[in-house]
Amino acid sequence: MKLRNAQTTIIIVALAFVFVQCGGKTENTVTQEEETVATRNQETLVAEQTSIDEVTLELNAGDMLQFDKTELRVKEGQEVTLTLNHTGQMPKEGMGHNFVLLKPGTDIAAFASEALNARENEYIPEGEEAVIVHTKLIGGGESDTITFTAPPKGTYDFICSFPGHYALMKGKFIVE
Numbered sequence: 001m002k003l004r005n006a007q008t009t010i011i012i013v014a015l016a017f018v019f020v021q022c023g024g025k026t027e028n029t030v031t032q033e034e035e036t037v038a039t040r041n042q043e044t045l046v047a048e049q050t051s052i053d054e055v056t057l058e059l060n061a062g063d064m065l066q067f068d069k070t071e072l073r074v075k076e077g078q079e080v081t082l083t084l085n086h087t088g089q090m091p092k093e094g095m096g097h098n099f100v101l102l103k104p105g106t107d108i109a110a111f112a113s114e115a116l117n118a119r120e121n122e123y124i125p126e127g128e129e130a131v132i133v134h135t136k137l138i139g140g141g142e143s144d145t146i147t148f149t150a151p152p153k154g155t156y157d158f159i160c161s162f163p164g165h166y167a168l169m170k171g172k173f174i175v176e
């Protein structure tokens with residue numbers, strides 16, 4: 001009888017030990033999972049906030065009269081960092097490129113002919129209200145980066161205002 005009692009006690013203690021161990025482990029695992037989920041949520045939130053507030057755009061043009069993109073999309077109020085790369089080899093005097101963002105409703109042909117006479121100002125007509133932002137005029141191998149706040153929702157035109165380029169070097173800048 002005594003022996004049986006002792007055995008029962010051992011079994012109960014052993015079971016209790018196993019139970020405690022399992023319980024402990026489960027609790028630990030849950031806590032770790034919760035922490036991982038919380039960390040992930042935080043990371044996602046940071047990533048989303050970054051993508052909402054900022055956007056980076058890259059536009060390339062070589063020795064041909066062509067931008068590699070004819071459509072750029074951003075969101076209203078975003079901080080836009082735009083880099084224009086001249087991937088060609090010709091100097092800016094002969095094959096200069098720039099990025100000029102124009103206000104909606106701008107008569108592009110009229111603007112371009114005005115730009116034609118603004119050689120000393122890198123083909124940006126001075127005091128021109130149609131220009132929202134623009135990069136420098138660059139030649140082969142050069143780049144220029146500008147940062148600006150995306151204007152209100154709408155569709156805007158962008159062009160290269162170097163003489164004779166706007167007819168082919170143009171695109172839509174869409175703010176959603």
Ligand SMILES: [Cu+2]
Binds near residue numbers: 162169
């Ligand atoms: Cu150009």
